[in-house]
Structure formats: structure tokens, C-alpha cells
Amino acid sequence: MLDDLSRYLGSESNRELVLTQLVQHVPLALLPLVVGVVLAIPLGWLAQRHPLVRTALLGSANVVYTVPSLAFFVVIPGIIGTQILDPVNVVAALSIYTAALLVRPVVDALDAVPAHVVAAATAMGYRPLRRFLAVELPLAVPVLVAGVRVASVSNISLASVGALLGVGGLGALFTSGFQTSYLPPILVGIVLTLVLALVMDLVLVGLRWLLTPWARAGGTR
Amino acid sequence: MKRAWAVLALIATMVLAGCGGDPTKGGGGGGGGPLAIGSADFAESELLMELYAGALRSTGAQVQTRPRIGSREVLVRALQDGSLAVVPEYSGNLLNYLDKDASATKADEVYAQLRQKLPSGLEVLEKAAAEDKDVLVVTKETAQQRGLSSLEDLGPKCGDLVLGAAGEWRGRWEGRIRQLYGCAFKEIRTTDPAGPVTVEALRSGQVQVANLFTTASAIGVNGFVELADPKQMYPAQNVVPLVRSGAVDDRGRQALNRVSAALTTDKLAAMVRRIEVDKTSVVEVASGFLKENGF
Amino acid sequence: MTLSWLFDPAHWSGVDGIPVRLLQHLRYTLVAALAATLVAVPLGLFVGHTGRGGLVVVGGSNAMRALPTLGLVTFLFLVLGSGEVSALVALTVLAVPPVLAGTYAGIQDTDRGVVDAARGMGMTGWQRLWRVEVPNALPLLLGGVRNAVLQIVATTAVAAYVGLGGLGRFLLDGLRAFDYPKMVAGAVLVAALAMVLDLLLALLQRLVVPKGLRLAAGRRGRVPARAVERGGTDVAAAAATREGTSG
Numbered sequence: 001m002l003d004d005l006s007r008y009l010g011s012e013s014n015r016e017l018v019l020t021q022l023v024q025h026v027p028l029a030l031l032p033l034v035v036g037v038v039l040a041i042p043l044g045w046l047a048q049r050h051p052l053v054r055t056a057l058l059g060s061a062n063v064v065y066t067v068p069s070l071a072f073f074v075v076i077p078g079i080i081g082t083q084i085l086d087p088v089n090v091v092a093a094l095s096i097y098t099a100a101l102l103v104r105p106v107v108d109a110l111d112a113v114p115a116h117v118v119a120a121a122t123a124m125g126y127r128p129l130r131r132f133l134a135v136e137l138p139l140a141v142p143v144l145v146a147g148v149r150v151a152s153v154s155n156i157s158l159a160s161v162g163a164l165l166g167v168g169g170l171g172a173l174f175t176s177g178f179q180t181s182y183l184p185p186i187l188v189g190i191v192l193t194l195v196l197a198l199v200m201d202l203v204l205v206g207l208r209w210l211l212t213p214w215a216r217a218g219g220t221r
Numbered sequence: 222m223k224r225a226w227a228v229l230a231l232i233a234t235m236v237l238a239g240c241g242g243d244p245t246k247g248g249g250g251g252g253g254g255p256l257a258i259g260s261a262d263f264a265e266s267e268l269l270m271e272l273y274a275g276a277l278r279s280t281g282a283q284v285q286t287r288p289r290i291g292s293r294e295v296l297v298r299a300l301q302d303g304s305l306a307v308v309p310e311y312s313g314n315l316l317n318y319l320d321k322d323a324s325a326t327k328a329d330e331v332y333a334q335l336r337q338k339l340p341s342g343l344e345v346l347e348k349a350a351a352e353d354k355d356v357l358v359v360t361k362e363t364a365q366q367r368g369l370s371s372l373e374d375l376g377p378k379c380g381d382l383v384l385g386a387a388g389e390w391r392g393r394w395e396g397r398i399r400q401l402y403g404c405a406f407k408e409i410r411t412t413d414p415a416g417p418v419t420v421e422a423l424r425s426g427q428v429q430v431a432n433l434f435t436t437a438s439a440i441g442v443n444g445f446v447e448l449a450d451p452k453q454m455y456p457a458q459n460v461v462p463l464v465r466s467g468a469v470d471d472r473g474r475q476a477l478n479r480v481s482a483a484l485t486t487d488k489l490a491a492m493v494r495r496i497e498v499d500k501t502s503v504v505e506v507a508s509g510f511l512k513e514n515g516f
Numbered sequence: 517m518t519l520s521w522l523f524d525p526a527h528w529s530g531v532d533g534i535p536v537r538l539l540q541h542l543r544y545t546l547v548a549a550l551a552a553t554l555v556a557v558p559l560g561l562f563v564g565h566t567g568r569g570g571l572v573v574v575g576g577s578n579a580m581r582a583l584p585t586l587g588l589v590t591f592l593f594l595v596l597g598s599g600e601v602s603a604l605v606a607l608t609v610l611a612v613p614p615v616l617a618g619t620y621a622g623i624q625d626t627d628r629g630v631v632d633a634a635r636g637m638g639m640t641g642w643q644r645l646w647r648v649e650v651p652n653a654l655p656l657l658l659g660g661v662r663n664a665v666l667q668i669v670a671t672t673a674v675a676a677y678v679g680l681g682g683l684g685r686f687l688l689d690g691l692r693a694f695d696y697p698k699m700v701a702g703a704v705l706v707a708a709l710a711m712v713l714d715l716l717l718a719l720l721q722r723l724v725v726p727k728g729l730r731l732a733a734g735r736r737g738r739v740p741a742r743a744v745e746r747g748g749t750d751v752a753a754a755a756a757t758r759e760g761t762s763g
Contacts, residue, residue: 004500013504066710068670070687071703078700084691085290085299153582160584161674164688166262166290171586175289178590178678179416180264182500186594190587197582294694388689391532408531411679411689418679421597 001183008184018173018188024087025169025196028159031091033152036098037144043099044106045132054107061100069093069158073165090162090169097158098151105147109140142215145208149201156197160189170196255283256468259296259305262289263414264496264503265353265436265489269309271507272484273462276476277307277469279516292389292414293318297463300343306468307477312348313456314355315463317393326453328352332461342466346477348459349484353436355394355415355455357384357448363429364446371449375430376402383407385428387414394454401452406430436490438497460484476516483514518704521697532685534705541672541682541709548604548668552611553661560619560660564653565645573620577613585610585671593678603675610671611664618660622653658721662714669710673702683709 008014047054072093077084080092113136121135163171173189256277260270267288274284287305290296299305312331316323319338325331332348359369369375384406391409398404410428412419420439423431433440462477492510495501521527528534563569592602626649634648676684686702
């Protein structure tokens with residue numbers, strides 16, 4: 001087994017192939033995180049202010065989350081009018097998952113901002129939009145980052161299903177290894193997926209540290 | 222306040238960076254971008270894709286490969302909508318896809334009809350001598366027990382037998398095999414395109430007949446028996462590059478034709494064996510062939 | 517287009533018909549969910565009750581979330597051979613973490629004061645587990661099962677790639693033949709199955725909240741539905757919230 005693996009990785013063309021797929025995988029999995037965050041923040045803001053929107057949004061977020069990934073990937077081109085092989089389909093589907101996952105934590109986090117903090121900001125003359133960006137949103141960062149961490153792990157793993165639709169990424173290592181009954185590419189793909197998820201998680205923890213200076217002001221958390 | 226703007230700015234930059242640098246976006250060529258060469262989702266097609274890609278690179282063209290995209294149905298569409306410039310094809314199956322009632326079976330007839338039937342915007346370059354036909358196989362035991370050596374023997378016994386084949390087999394061949402050999406399988410089980418699922422299903426007895434390709438190394442490795450096809454249900458299947466018109470320049474065409482001229486069935490089967498049995502990487506096998514043939 | 521595919525009687529019979537594929541999908545889902553529950557619940561109870569190995573369980577199930585389903589399915593197919601067995605093993609493996617996490621969180625979530633009171637009443641460890649901790653843990657435990665079932669339904673569709681039956685066949689075969697209505701019909705059926713199963717489990721989850729807990733919650737003004745929901749589809753989001761607010 002280890003012999004096979006070292007033989008596989010010993011070949012330069014294989015290493016190149018693995019690297020190409022890794023490079024293709026990263027945007028497939030990570031662009032949706034950005035899009036999802038950008039969608040979830042205004043949606044969460046709306047939902048927190050309007051009870052009707054809240055019910056509708058949280059309800060549909062739950063429904064979206066039950067739709068299996070392969071089904072979603074296949075239906076997207078019909079909805080947004082892309083070509084079936086377009087990697088955009090995978091990005092769009094994963095973005096919607098991410099947004100669905102993040103809406104509730106955003107709403108919860110905004111709910112959790114103490115009323116006296118909001119009142120103080122208002123008293124200081126902050127208008128609603130500025131108050132949201134300067135006070136409420138930063139306070140929601142820890143919760144948001146926690147949600148993004150969950151979404152990041154799940155996106156990195158789900159993106160490989162795109163290989164079934166001819167979209168590149170680490171999933172292509174699974175299909176090609178499978179077709180030639182050859183384990184090393186599959187193992188390499190699994191390991192790289194796990195490593196990528198771990199690295200991204202560390203990056204996000206670092207990002208939270210950067211964005212929440214007040215949390216480290218006291219020394220220990 | 223500053224921090225909030227910093228967050229927004231960061232997000233905006235990430236979005237912009239992401240949009241600009243998406244390396245997965247395929248360029249179909251023609252528009253000045255790299256030539257995109259695709260392949261179907263099995264090893265031999267990927268090998269042929271690498272051969273074409275290497276030959277085109279030798280002319281100085283910018284080339285991008287898109288391996289394992291899917292079946293012919295998907296590939297042809299991708300050529301037509303401009304996502305791809307070249308894909309490796311097999312003359313008989315491509316003809317059959319374009320015209321369900323096509324009658325030609327011999328290599329030259331198939332090729333001639335194929336050129337007529339291609340929709341405008343697509344063309345085939347010169348065909349190779351190399352062939353890789355669909356073939357129905359059974360295990361040695363089944364062949365002996367039931368006395369099977371050709372599809373004629375199989376016809377009357379189909380009612381007791383389960384076939385394992387890719388999802389598209391049913392639509393392409395179910396009617397034809399009934400018409401030619403009077404064969405109606407007890408069940409057609411969807412496996413995969415002549416890959417490990419099909420081989421495993423046949424070996425384990427889940428299916429008794431399987432659709433493989435003549436170059437598949439699994440046939441020799443497992444001692445499967447190929448059933449002869451005297452009425453030529455499966456037409457000739459010469460390897461041929463299918464290109465989007467105008468996507469490949471003259472030097473590129475000459476290079477692809479040189480690949481076809483050098484490619485024989487034996488060489489193709491030997492290369493497939495190196496990939497499937499010796500687990501050599503597709504790129505390595507392809508570059509070996511290209512080097513031998515002066516690219 | 518999709519609707520006419522779905523209602524075409526020809527697609528409702530035979531080995532490749534909707535009823536057969538639906539039942540196959542359901543069968544794989546139930547077998548894998550049952551197997552995962554049998555493995556994960558005892559383990560979760562043990563870890564939650566004794567408090568031993570909690571870190572390993574939480575860390576392990578988080579890492580397992582990152583396991584790519586397609587990779588696991590193809591890997592197990594090549595190692596174990598035969599499609600059905602390997603696919604069922606893969607489905608089970610992927611379903612264990614959510615059930616384990618739900619069980620463990622449920623036991624951990626039990627009010628320590630209540631457990632201490634039970635100890636004060638002279639209950640043994642087993643009695644505390646069965647009469648106090650398990651009933652309290654049921655909503656979160658079932659929340660874990662809900663997540664697991666969603667995971668299995670989705671992965672079963674992917675496992676059609678290694679020759680498994682089920683609704684994933686419509687998706688993949690439809691894709692190969694570029695039969696868009698068939699593909700979309702498959703997608704709709706898989707999504708519908710996932711939603712129906714999720715709804716049934718959500719109902720069950722509401723039913724199993726212990727009466728005592730409901731009464732106590734009513735008195736203390738805590739809404740049990742919220743506890744239930746936290747164990748539901750968004751257990752991950754809830755976990756994220758909890759983790760986020762504490763960090």
C-alpha cells in the first residue's frame with residue numbers, strides 16, 4: 001500500500017495532476033464561503049427586523065439544507081441558465097448552502113446584542129445602517145466565523161461531488177482512481193481534502209482573532 | 222467603525238479576486254484562449270485526450286485539458302456550446318449517436334457516413350487504424366455451461382440472463398440487439414462505462430453478460446470470453462478526433478492527423494494496459510508515445 | 517418537462533421504475549441509519565455518562581465531517597469489492613458522527629443539578645443514565661439521527677456512481693444520456709424523500725420530549741421547542757453558535 005503510494009507520488013506527472021486538481025478545488029470550495037457570507041449578512045439583518053421575513057427565511061434555510069448536493073448541482077443550470085459543465089454550478093449550489101447555514105447564526109447573534117449597547121449607540125447618534133456596521137455586526141463576528149468554519153469544512157468535502165458532473169477538483173482523483181481500480185489517487189485526494197479543511201479552519205480562527213480585538217484585550221479569553 | 226469597513230473591504234476584495242482568477246473556467250479556444258481538449262469518463266479516452274493535447278502543444282498551441290467530462294451526449298454538447306475544441310471519438314458510436322438508423326458497419330463506410338451526418342460546426346479529422354469496439358463478454362464458466370461463443374448463440378438465451386452495462390446502453394442498443402439477434406435480456410442492470418463496477422458485477426455473478434471495450438485489459442486479466450458479433454451490431458469503431466470547426470489551425474490538424482496515422486489497435490491496447498494494469502500515469506504513457514513518434 | 521417525466525406511467529414500472537428506485541433508496545437509508553445508531557448511541561451514552569473521551573469524540577466527529585463522501589465510497593468499493601456492501605459501510609461510517617455528537621451533546625446537556633438530585637435520591641449510575649440522562653438526551657439524540665438521515669439520503673445518491681441502485685441512478689444515468697427531465701426528476705425525488713424523512717423525524721422529536729421537561733420548561737419559561745430545534749437540522753449551526761458565544 002505504502003509502496004503504491006510512494007510510487008504514485010514519485011511520478012512527476014502525477015504530482016502535477018494532483019496539484020492542478022488541488023488548485024481547482026480551492027475556489028470551488030472557498031468562493032461559496034465568501035458569497036454565502038455576503039448573502040447571509042443582509043438576509044439576517046432583514047430577518048432580525050421583520051418577524052415574517054424571519055419565519056420565511058429560517059424555514060426555507062432548513063428546507064434548502066435538506067436538498068442533497070448531487071441533486072442541487074444538477075438542478076442549478078436549469079435555474080440560473082448556465083452550461084451543465086460550468087464550475088459555476090457547483091459554486092452557486094455551495095453558496096446557497098453556506099448562506100442557508102449562516103442565516104440562523106447571524107439572526108441569533110444579532111438577537112444576542114444587548115439592548116443597552118444598541119441604545120447607547122443610538123444615543124451617540126449612530127444611524128441604523130452605521131450602527132449595524134459599526135456595533136452590531138462586529139459583535140456578531142465570533143458567531144459568524146463559527147458558522148463559516150462549519151460551512152468551510154462541509155464545502156471542501158462536498159465540492160468533490162462535482163467530479164460526477166465533469167467539474168475538476170480533488171473529486172477527479174476519486175473518479176480516475178476508481179476507474180483504474182487504483183487506490184493511491186483516492187487516498188491522496190482524501191488526505192488533501194482533510195488537510196485543506198484543517199488549514200482553512202486555522203485560517204478562520206486566525207481571522208476571528210484579528211477581527212475581535214476586544215476578546216483578547218483581557219489577556220485570556 | 223473603521224473595523225466594519227475593513228471587514229467589508231476584505232470581503233469585497235475576496236469576491237473580486239475570486240471572480241478574476243477562476244482557474245476552473247474552461248476556454249474553448251477560437252477566442253484566443255487556450256484550446257480545450259476534453260475526454261469521456263474512462264481511461265482510454267483520457268489517454269487519447271493527452272495524445273491530442275501533446276500533439277497540439279508541439280505546434281506551439283496553448284492547450285488545456287478537461288478530463289473525464291462524461292458521456293458522448295455531454296461531450297458533443299460541450300463542443301457545440303464552445304466549452305471544448307477537440308474530443309477523442311469512436312467513429313461507429315458517434316455515427317450511431319447522430320443517426321439512430323445508420324446502417325454502415327465497415328470502417329470506411331462508417332467514416333464516410335459520419336462525415337455526412339455531422340451537424341455543421343463539427344467535423345472529424347482523419348481516422349486512426351486503431352479500433353476499440355463495444356463487446357459483450359461472459360465468464361469462461363458461463364460460456365462453457367451455456368455454449369456461448371457469439372451473439373447468435375446468446376440470442377435465444379437472453380431471457381435468463383442479466384446484462385451489466387452503462388446507463389446509456391439501453392437507449393442505444395436494446396432495440397437493435399432484439400432486432401438482429403432476438404435477444405431480450407431478463408434485466409439490464411446499470412453499472413458503469415466498461416469500468417470496475419461492470420467487471421466486478423460480472424465476476425461476482427450479479428450479471429452474466431457485460432458490455433466492455435475490446436481494448437479493456439480486464440478481459441485478458443479475468444479470462445472473459447468475447448462474444449462474436451457476426452451481424453455487426455456494433456459498427457466499426459475507429460478512433461477519430463472530433464473538432465469544433467475553426468477551433469484548430471492547419472498545423473494543429475496536421476499534428477492530430479499524424480497521431481491518428483501512428484495509432485494502431487495493438488499500440489492502443491498496450492498503452493491502455495500500461496495505465497490499467499501497471500498503473501502508469503496517463504500523461505507518462507502519452508508522452509512516451511508522442512516521443513516515439515517524433516513529436 | 518420534468519412533470520411529464522414524473523407522471524409518465526412508463527417510468528412507474530420495471531426495475532428502473534420510480535417505485536423500485538425509491539424503495540431501494542429508502543432501504544439503504546434505513547439500514548445505514550440503523551447500523552449507525554447501533555454503533556453511535558451506546559458509544560455516545562458511555563462517553564457522555566462517564567465524561568471519558570469527550571474530546572476525542574467531538575474532535576473525531578468534526579474531522580469526519582470533512583471526509584469527502586465520493587472519496588470514501590470509491591475507496592471502500594476498491595477495498596471491499598461488491599458495490600452494495602461497500603456502499604452500505606460508507607453510508608454507515610458517514611452517519612456515525614452526527615448520531616454520536618447528538619447523543620453525547622444530549623447527555624452533556626442534561627442539567628447537572630437534576631443529575632445531582634438523582635444521585636441524592638440514591639439512584640445508581642445505571643438508574644441515573646436510563647431514568648434521567650437518556651430521557652433528557654432524547655431530543656438532541658434524535659436531532660443527531662435526523663442529521664444522519666439527511667447525510668445518508670444525499671450520499672446514497674452519490675453512491676449510484678459505484679453501481680448502487682436508488683434514486684441516484686436517475687441523476688447519473690440522466691446525466692450520461694443528457695436527459696435533463698430525467699435528471700431533474702431524480703433530483704426532485706431525492707430532495708422530496710429527504711424532506712419527508714426529515715419531517716417525520718422532526719415530529720417524532722417533538723413527541724419524545726419528556727413530560728417532566730416540558731412542565732419544568734413551562735414553569736421556568738423555557739420553550740422546549742427551542743431545545744428541540746437546536747437538535748434539528750441546524751445542530752451544526754447551533755453548535756457553531758454555542759462555540760462562537762463561548763469563544
